Amino acid sequence: SSRWARAMAIVRELEEKCGSPEAKLKQVADAMTVEMHAGLASEGGSKLKMLISHVDNLPTGDEEGVYYALDLGGTNFRVLRVELGGKTGGIVSQEFAEASIPPELMVGTSEALFDYIAAELAKFITEEEEKYHPPPGRQRELGFTFSFPVMQNSINSGTLMRWTKGFSIDDMVGNDVVAELSKAMHRQGVDVHVSALVNDTIGTLAGGRFSNKDVAIAVIMGTGTNAAYVERAQAIPKWHGPLPNSGEMVINMEWGNFKSSHLPLTEYDHALDAESLNAGEQVFEKLISGMYLGEILRRVLLRMAEEAAFFGDEVPPKLKTPFVLRTPDMSAMHHDTSADLRVVSNKLKDIFEVSNTTLKTRRAVVELCNIIATRGARLAAAGIFGVLKKMGKDTSTGAEKTVIAMDGGLYEHYTEYRKCLENTLIELLGGDGSSSIAFEHSNDGSGIGAALLAASHSQYR
Numbered sequence: 001s002s003r004w005a006r007a008m009a010i011v012r013e014l015e016e017k018c019g020s021p022e023a024k025l026k027q028v029a030d031a032m033t034v035e036m037h038a039g040l041a042s043e044g045g046s047k048l049k050m051l052i053s054h055v056d057n058l059p060t061g062d063e064e065g066v067y068y069a070l071d072l073g074g075t076n077f078r079v080l081r082v083e084l085g086g087k088t089g090g091i092v093s094q095e096f097a098e099a100s101i102p103p104e105l106m107v108g109t110s111e112a113l114f115d116y117i118a119a120e121l122a123k124f125i126t127e128e129e130e131k132y133h134p135p136p137g138r139q140r141e142l143g144f145t146f147s148f149p150v151m152q153n154s155i156n157s158g159t160l161m162r163w164t165k166g167f168s169i170d171d172m173v174g175n176d177v178v179a180e181l182s183k184a185m186h187r188q189g190v191d192v193h194v195s196a197l198v199n200d201t202i203g204t205l206a207g208g209r210f211s212n213k214d215v216a217i218a219v220i221m222g223t224g225t226n227a228a229y230v231e232r233a234q235a236i237p238k239w240h241g242p243l244p245n246s247g248e249m250v251i252n253m254e255w256g257n258f259k260s261s262h263l264p265l266t267e268y269d270h271a272l273d274a275e276s277l278n279a280g281e282q283v284f285e286k287l288i289s290g291m292y293l294g295e296i297l298r299r300v301l302l303r304m305a306e307e308a309a310f311f312g313d314e315v316p317p318k319l320k321t322p323f324v325l326r327t328p329d330m331s332a333m334h335h336d337t338s339a340d341l342r343v344v345s346n347k348l349k350d351i352f353e354v355s356n357t358t359l360k361t362r363r364a365v366v367e368l369c370n371i372i373a374t375r376g377a378r379l380a381a382a383g384i385f386g387v388l389k390k391m392g393k394d395t396s397t398g399a400e401k402t403v404i405a406m407d408g409g410l411y412e413h414y415t416e417y418r419k420c421l422e423n424t425l426i427e428l429l430g431g432d433g434s435s436s437i438a439f440e441h442s443n444d445g446s447g448i449g450a451a452l453l454a455a456s457h458s459q460y461r
């Protein structure tokens with residue numbers, strides 16, 4: 001029918017606009033490299049903030065003692081305790097508690113948010129075994145993984161530059177994150193010293209390095225996206241401090257804010273951005289990360305419903321609600337291997353209240369998932385390729401291997417996305433690509449890494 005033809009025309013148009021052939025990805029990677037240089041040259045020199053983490057030494061494996069971590073990244077919040085065994089002891093034990101952040105706290109006051117976090121920490125500590133209690137006169141120490149753009153002043157202080165990923169608490173911007181946390185802990189009667197402030201990429205890099213010495217890049221693909229890597233201190237013109245003994249400095253790229261004319265943006269992306277809490281910002285993140293993939297799909301389906309009666313004569317009202325289609329649901333549909341696409345059918349019913357979809361319709365939905373996820377995964381790979389180029393590790397140099405520590409719910413659970421990302425990077429590296437790099441899933445690396453950095457920056461060292 002002509003309706004079906006119109007619907008398919010929308011699919012084909014999307015496919016064309018989302019196209020990411022190798023040549024285009026290489027342009028994206030080159031643009032990433034250029035922006036990295038610009039961001040390292042001067043403060044504000046690029047959309048890429050290339051933040052100096054003040055981490056100039058990654059864990060060696062010799063760390064010892066009981067340390068804590070708080071991980072505030074977007075969707076979930078975690079409290080973690082890690083017992084480190086010192087040289088050859090590795091991680092003796094670890095324990096965590098997880099809670100989801102109540103949505104109202106994401107747009108409330110900084111006091112309310114930090115009181116909630118401190119209260120969760122208080123609960124965790126109250127419930128723990130006596131053997132973890134610190135000896136008299138000694139404070140517990142923690143690493144705080146706070147995954148929003150922060151201008152670090154030292155390893156354990158830094159001011160929030162702006163919010164991302166749906167958070168918006170105006171009174172917090174410009175404040176010291178550790179000071180806010182410490183005040184809240186005081187209000188909650190918790191006596192813990194914050195020894196390190198990092199974000200999830202730095203934590204993942206540290207956690208990854210602890211278990212594999214070839215880890216030199218960390219990439220987070222979760223609610224949002226970001227990357228960190230080890231840079232030569234001398235290649236950071238904007239760093240005016242003393243050169244670290246290691247000669248290295250870990251850089252938090254804040255790559256979610258990357259933007260380039262080479263990015264394949266569609267009308268759906270422009271509309272999503274314009275209606276977002278942070279219009280014009282985090283453009284790369286809005287193309288590739290978990291918070292947005294499902295929402296892009298919803299927007300395409302809405303247009304197909306409105307212009308081509310894709311779900312029948314009426315546009316399902318639920319289809320008009322922003323963010324009702326979450327990326328985990330999109331991924332469940334994408335991975336549906338049943339002959340009649342039962343999962344797709346159920347998701348469409350549960351989320352949009354459309355029943356009796358035809359197999360043809362469900363197949364089209366899966367195809368849309370594939371187009372949107374493929375674009376995101378390929379662009380993420382191009383970003384990593386850009387970082388490898390900047391590090392001079394984009395060509396195989398014999399025995400040397402670069403390991404990329406990966407973490408985040410999207411990478412962990414969206415198998416098609418992950419496979420596409422990994423295959424695309426190998427495609428971009430060409431030739432012997434797969435022998436010069438490796439991916440490592442650094443499960444919970446960000447929290448463990450923060451605890452490791454708290455250990456190496458302990459006040460009792």
Ligand code: ADP
Nearest residue numbers: 073074075222223290328331408409410413414
């Ligand atoms: P955060 O990024 O908030 O710190 P995670 O790393 O756990 O937290 O990532 C959570 C995000 O991962 C979710 O917001 C979602 O976008 C994505 N995600 C979680 N589960 C799945 C899944 N099964 N399929 C696809 N994406 C998922």
Ligand code: MG
Nearest residue numbers: 073074200222
């Ligand atoms: Mg996280």
